[in-house]
Amino acid sequence: MTQYILRRVLVSIPVLLGITIVAYFIMTLVPGNFVDTFVSPNMTETDIRLMEEKLNLDKPVYLQYLGWLRNILSGNLGYSFVTRGPVTDRIIDRAGATLVLAASAVFLSYLIGIPLGVLSAVRQYSVVDWAATFVSFVGVSAPSFFVGLIGIYVFSLRLNLLPSGGRRSMGMDFSLMDQMRHLILPATVLAWGYSSRVLRYVRSSMLDVIHQDYVQTARSKGLREYYLVFRHALPNALTPVITLFGLQFPMLLGGAVITETVFSWPGLGRLAVESIHKRDYPVIMAIILVAAVMVLIGNLLADVLYGVVDPRIRLGDGES
Amino acid sequence: MTSGSEHRVGPAWTEEERGEPTTRQDFVYRPRSLSGMVFRQFLQHRLAVLGMVMLVLISLSALFADVLAPYDPTYIDPGFLNDAPSRAHPLGLDQIGRDVFSRLLYGGRVSLSVGVVAVAIYMSIGLVVGSLAGYFGGVVDSVISRIIDVILSFPRLMLILVLVSVLGPGLRNIMLILGVLGWPGVARIVRGEILRLRVQEYVLAARAIGVSNRRILIRHILPNAMGPVLVAATFGMAVAILQEAGLSFLGLGVQPPASSWGQMLNQARSLTVLESKPWLWVPPGMSILLSVLSINFMGDGLRDALDPELRGRD
Numbered sequence: 001m002t003q004y005i006l007r008r009v010l011v012s013i014p015v016l017l018g019i020t021i022v023a024y025f026i027m028t029l030v031p032g033n034f035v036d037t038f039v040s041p042n043m044t045e046t047d048i049r050l051m052e053e054k055l056n057l058d059k060p061v062y063l064q065y066l067g068w069l070r071n072i073l074s075g076n077l078g079y080s081f082v083t084r085g086p087v088t089d090r091i092i093d094r095a096g097a098t099l100v101l102a103a104s105a106v107f108l109s110y111l112i113g114i115p116l117g118v119l120s121a122v123r124q125y126s127v128v129d130w131a132a133t134f135v136s137f138v139g140v141s142a143p144s145f146f147v148g149l150i151g152i153y154v155f156s157l158r159l160n161l162l163p164s165g166g167r168r169s170m171g172m173d174f175s176l177m178d179q180m181r182h183l184i185l186p187a188t189v190l191a192w193g194y195s196s197r198v199l200r201y202v203r204s205s206m207l208d209v210i211h212q213d214y215v216q217t218a219r220s221k222g223l224r225e226y227y228l229v230f231r232h233a234l235p236n237a238l239t240p241v242i243t244l245f246g247l248q249f250p251m252l253l254g255g256a257v258i259t260e261t262v263f264s265w266p267g268l269g270r271l272a273v274e275s276i277h278k279r280d281y282p283v284i285m286a287i288i289l290v291a292a293v294m295v296l297i298g299n300l301l302a303d304v305l306y307g308v309v310d311p312r313i314r315l316g317d318g319e320s
Numbered sequence: 321m322t323s324g325s326e327h328r329v330g331p332a333w334t335e336e337e338r339g340e341p342t343t344r345q346d347f348v349y350r351p352r353s354l355s356g357m358v359f360r361q362f363l364q365h366r367l368a369v370l371g372m373v374m375l376v377l378i379s380l381s382a383l384f385a386d387v388l389a390p391y392d393p394t395y396i397d398p399g400f401l402n403d404a405p406s407r408a409h410p411l412g413l414d415q416i417g418r419d420v421f422s423r424l425l426y427g428g429r430v431s432l433s434v435g436v437v438a439v440a441i442y443m444s445i446g447l448v449v450g451s452l453a454g455y456f457g458g459v460v461d462s463v464i465s466r467i468i469d470v471i472l473s474f475p476r477l478m479l480i481l482v483l484v485s486v487l488g489p490g491l492r493n494i495m496l497i498l499g500v501l502g503w504p505g506v507a508r509i510v511r512g513e514i515l516r517l518r519v520q521e522y523v524l525a526a527r528a529i530g531v532s533n534r535r536i537l538i539r540h541i542l543p544n545a546m547g548p549v550l551v552a553a554t555f556g557m558a559v560a561i562l563q564e565a566g567l568s569f570l571g572l573g574v575q576p577p578a579s580s581w582g583q584m585l586n587q588a589r590s591l592t593v594l595e596s597k598p599w600l601w602v603p604p605g606m607s608i609l610l611s612v613l614s615i616n617f618m619g620d621g622l623r624d625a626l627d628p629e630l631r632g633r634d
Contacts, residue, residue: 018470029486137367137620141613143562145569145585146605149594157595164591254477258566262589272478273570276485284482292473299473 001307004314008303012296019292020072024065027285072289078282082275087286090271095290097167098267101260102252104187106245109195114238117202121210121237122229132199139196144255148189148262155185165264186263190255194248201244206237239309246302250295361625368621371614378611382428389422394577414587414600423579424603430580432611434495434564435557441499443553446506447542453507454514455537461511468504476501480563484572491574494567498560509552513545547626554619558612565608581608 071078077087120129156164162185209215210233218232257269264270268287275283307314362368381388396418414420453464471479483497517523518541526536567573568582576583581604588594588601 014466015469015473018466019473022470022474026482026486137613137616138609141558141562141616142609143565143569143582143585143605143612145566145582146601146609149585149588149601149605152591153594153598157591250473250475252475254475257475257477257481258569261570269478272481276481276572279485281485284485288474288478288482291475291478295473295475 001314004307005304008300008307012300016293016296019289019296020069021065023285023289023292024068026288027281028061030281077286077289080280080283082278082280082283087282090283091268091286091290094266094268094271097265098253098256098260098269100183101186101190101256101265101267104183105190105194105252108187108191109198110241112191113195113198114202114241117199118206118229118234118237120199121203121206124207129203132203136196136199139193139199142192144189144193145258145262147192148185148259151185151189152262165262167266186259186265189262190252190259193255194252197248198241198244201241202237205240206233209233209237239306242302242306242309246299249298249302250291253291253295358622358625362621365621365624367617368624371617371621374610374614375618378428378607378614379432381425382432385422385425385429389419389425391419391422393418393423393426393579414584420584420599420603423584424581424607427579427581427584427604428607428611430491430574430578431561431564431582431608434491434498434580435561435615437495438498438502438560438564439553439556441495442502442556443506443549445500445503447510447549449503450507450510451514451537451542454511455518455533455541457515464507465511468508471501471504477563477566480567481570481572484567489567489572489575491578494564494573498563502556502560506549506552506556509548510545513548514541517541517544551619551623551626554615554622558615558619561608561612561615581605 075088077091079085080087080090083090116132120126120132123129152164155162163182164185165182167179167182215228215233218228223232253269256265256267257272259265260267260269261273268291272284272287275281275287385393414423449464453461479501480497483501484493487493487497514537523536523540526540531540564573564580565582565585568580569586571583571586574580574583584604585601585608588597593600
């Protein structure tokens with residue numbers, strides 16, 4: 001097991017390096033020089049040169065990259081063009097909100113997707129299956145912002161049940177209830193497309209398992225349908241769903257960009273959009289870097305978990 | 321997904337003619353093209369046919385926007401801002417007095433063409449890169465696979481946003497960015513298919529009689545790998561349309577005065593519009609939903625048609 005985990009971690013290291021290289025490369029595409037934004041009219045040529053030297057801008061690109069990498073590894077993600085403050089603080093400030101939103105969405109999707117997926121596999125070609133299929137198609141096809149607008153229209157404007165945006169009510173003391181009320185709409189909208197995918201995935205994996213010999217054997221010896229589905233088939237059908245988490249995590253973070261904007265949710269996605277409108281490149285770069293690292297960690301966790309659950313993965317040399 | 325297992329390629333004769341009862345299905349060899357067979361299977365898929373009909377209608381209305389649109393999409397009728405739908409303006413007027421229906425038709429051109437162009441770009445890149453990785457294996461494969469891992473680690477929409485902020489918004493840049501960022505998924509599929517196919521006996525046979533690498537790849541392997549690629553292209557088009565809509569919704573996509581569906585929704589972001597002027601945001605939202613839905617239906621039908629084993633699964 002330790003060996004398996006170690007191997008997965010080792011494979012991730014070149015990917016991590018690649019991520020930093022891509023992020024740095026995009027940063028060099030930004031028009032103009034980083035010093036330009038900090039230059040004030042009363043600086044002399046030498047001041048500018050000194051500043052360039054301090055920021056390593058007079059050195060070859062790979063040295064600049066290494067200097068930047070050293071900073072990143074020590075937790076310094078640079079300084080915002082707009083606030084002049086350290087980017088790291090702003091990211092930490094916002095990352096919590098995004099993680100809360102993403103985690104709730106993942107939880108909701110499994111809560112909805114797994115039972116419906118099982119049901120539509122067990123009752124294949126029934127009305128339930130048909131309806132679930134159709135709804136999941138709509139789920140992956142509806143743009144999240146449109147679903148979000150409909151949600152606001154119905155639940156905030158018409159029924160007046162839920163707040164239309166933000167993370168807590170203005171001028172109110174901290175209250176868990178209030179925060180939960182604010183979380184419901186954005187988490188549901190983010191979970192909307194994701195749960196459709198979970199449903200389809202669980203359905204197809206469940207169908208695979210149900211047709212396998214050991215399930216047929218259990219059925220032929222007269223095992224009750226309930227035990228058949230929940231004790232024999234379901235645990236094996238759910239293992240591939242772990243992979244889905246790894247595959248969908250980047251999509252979830254990307255989806256958070258739009259959902260957070262629609263609901264004014266103060267997370268990383270909204271910070272990214274704000275920073276792009278303000279052309280605050282250091283913040284944008286830091287966000288995609290942090291997001292990519294989060295995805296990498298998410299994938300690693302999914303891989304390890306898969307290995308824990310399914311010994312075939314752990315022991316086989318199925319290295320791709 | 322629906323029935324289809326009963327589909328008979330064609331009975332040689334009826335039971336009466338043959339004079340004895342048949343228990344097996346009888347097949348007679350009739351040469352058929354693969355695409356013909358696939359299309360016939362596709363037509364068995366009810367949702368796919370529904371999707372195809374809807375998509376054809378939407379595409380035609382976008383294609384003939386200049387004939388169908390009652391007004392110039394940029395014409396401003398200053399006396400009637402925010403007018404509700406009426407006989408003269410079936411979907412009303414927007415905040416600065418432009419006809420919503422006309423803008424919807426023209427917006428369809430933008431939204432659909434982004435899907436087509438972006439997918440065409442990344443399919444070509446993905447096919448080439450994936451073939452290289454799959455066929456040559458070894459170091460080439462490891463390097464390409466790691467690059468794919470790296471690109472897929474970035475949340476796609478965030479990467480798109482960053483590139484838009486660097487290169488600037490606008491229709492052409494968006495097509496380009498979506499096209500350049502989309503290839504890793506396709507390359508991975510092509511690579512997997514080639515790994516599967518290159519150890520098959522017919523490839524071995526071709527190699528044994530001295531067929532060149534290039535010819536084996538192009539004539540013998542790629543055509544057989546096209547099924548999953550076509551399916552991915554179909555679903556990819558749906559994704560690209562959603563991405564363009566998302567970008568334009570954030571104000572980073574197609575720039576005014578041009579309109580796209582996402583951009584029309586961008587104008588509904590104020591709560592007052594949302595509450596009291598549904599004709600400004602419901603039609604473009606529904607247009608996106610219906611086009612993407614019909615493309616996804618078609619993708620599903622295509623996948624079932626190309627891979628009979630998958631039918632009924634996902």
